[in-house]
Amino acid sequence: MGKTILCACEDVPLSEVGRAFARGHRDLESVKRYTGFGTGPCQGKSCLNAVVKELLRLGATPAEITPFTARPPVQPVTFGTLAALDPETLPLDEGVPEPVRPPPPLPAPSGPLPARADVVIVGGGILGLSLAYQLTLRGMRDVVVLERSYLNSGASGRNGGGVRAQWSTPTMVRLGLRSLQLFRSFAGETGVNGWFRRGGYLFLAPDGSQVKRLERNLTVQREQGMATRILTPDQACEVVPELDRSRFVAASWNPDDGVVFPWPFLWGYAAAAQARGATVRTFSPVTGFEISGGLVRAVETAAGRIRCDTVVNAGGAWSPEVARLAGVSLPNRPTRHEILVSGPLKPWLGPLVSSLGTGLYFSQSQRGEIVGGMGDPAEPPGVAHGSTLRFLARFSRALTGYVPATAGLPVMRQWAGNYDVTPDNNPILGAAGPANFLQLSGFVGHGFMMAPAVGELMAEWMTGREKDEIFDRFTVDRFDRGPAVGEDFIIG
Ligand SMILES: Cc1cc2nc3c(=O)[nH]c(=O)nc-3n(C[C@H](O)[C@H](O)[C@H](O)COP(=O)(O)OP(=O)(O)OC[C@H]3O[C@@H](n4cnc5c(N)ncnc54)[C@H](O)[C@@H]3O)c2cc1C
16 A cells, blocks of 8 residues: 655654644654654755645644754764864854744643642653652542643653663662663553663773772672673673773673663653543643642643642753742752764664763664763753754764774764753752642753652652652752762763
């Protein structure tokens, strides 16, 4: 049977756009993520108009078809070419702006709001949605998630998908291990495939001080039953033969860590929570809170107010902004983190590889692309989504240094998201300000991998079951009690 192809790069047929729309993916950004259209080499240049026409025919509104920003590089450029640039001569500016200015009108909320709820969760990222799902699993039905944009618009839709239990403290190892279990069972539980791939994590130590760090972590991890081992460069090259073994002196290897494809997890959690009675509303920004007698009484949005018993701030990098609406000051600082994807290659890279010291990390996606990022110590705090040539140069230098064979591989797209950084790199949990205003933020560059476990524990606590020690340990007032011992195994 013939089929009409709208996106030739990614082989997306007309019928797929219809299916996306029927499933509630009405705006262009969501349709792009659901179908994959516009994510190939032409970045929508040849298919955007056809998709827009089809969405309008199906009933999309003008606000829903606001075009997405094309990503640099405009044409694929090889890592080798980019590595020849000197990053220090390149500005750390705002980069290519996103979204296009002036901001386009927001599409209408995805549905009506209830007049009251037991729990309102502000922010439909992985943390808010994981919590919503876990609350419904424990019998809570009146749960509302309010997301101001489309699902996957925040850091949860922009990250590298690395999920690991290699951490430096017993608490983080425990959370990582539980999340890995939940990632593995996600597809069976929700019916949505998150492409969990157990390829392991390989941390490369360039010098003796980093080896010591890995050895300290090994003790903590082995105590919790992990299979982590310290490898020599030769042994590490048995795992990834293309590595330049002269660049590192040891590696830490856990075969049970892995990589996921982030987007389906948000759709899966949202769908599963809604199937159990929760309400998830996109394009529904929270604009304020009604507070009296030391409690939040209602959440305000342009589409109306919701009276509620409890509010959860899961606003990610915007959580300080959300908290300010309740008169609460949080110490979180959003910080841009850039990332990219290459053209596809046949499968050659099993684990996610990360080099300590540079912050470089990269893995191979199910589609064969290299997905990788690297933090920039010069990055100032503040929400920013622009993409820079400086990042391309820094990343390409680091990658081709460790894997010279990648020099001829083209960079396909780059983008950025924001880390939600706290002073000790640990999250902020529990009440702050009004007694029923709970925080679920500050997950820096590892919130995706922590979300399943933390959502589960928070739901246990909120439904009157067990209270895990993290809800006493990671309260915001810890910063008043003096310097906290931080998690130091932050990547990127
Ligand atoms: C480039 C990059 C790579 C990363 N790589 C990894 C990785 O490999 N592994 C990993 O575990 N983590 C990684 N992270 C970190 C991870 O993505 C985040 O920690 C995690 O997604 C945070 O989830 P969240 O739900 O707190 O925030 P978000 O996903 O940002 O969700 C918060 C949501 O709140 C919404 N919101 C804000 N204000 C309001 C309002 N007033 N009303 C309603 N909604 C509002 C936002 O629109 C947003 O969708 C990476 C992050 C980045 C940026």
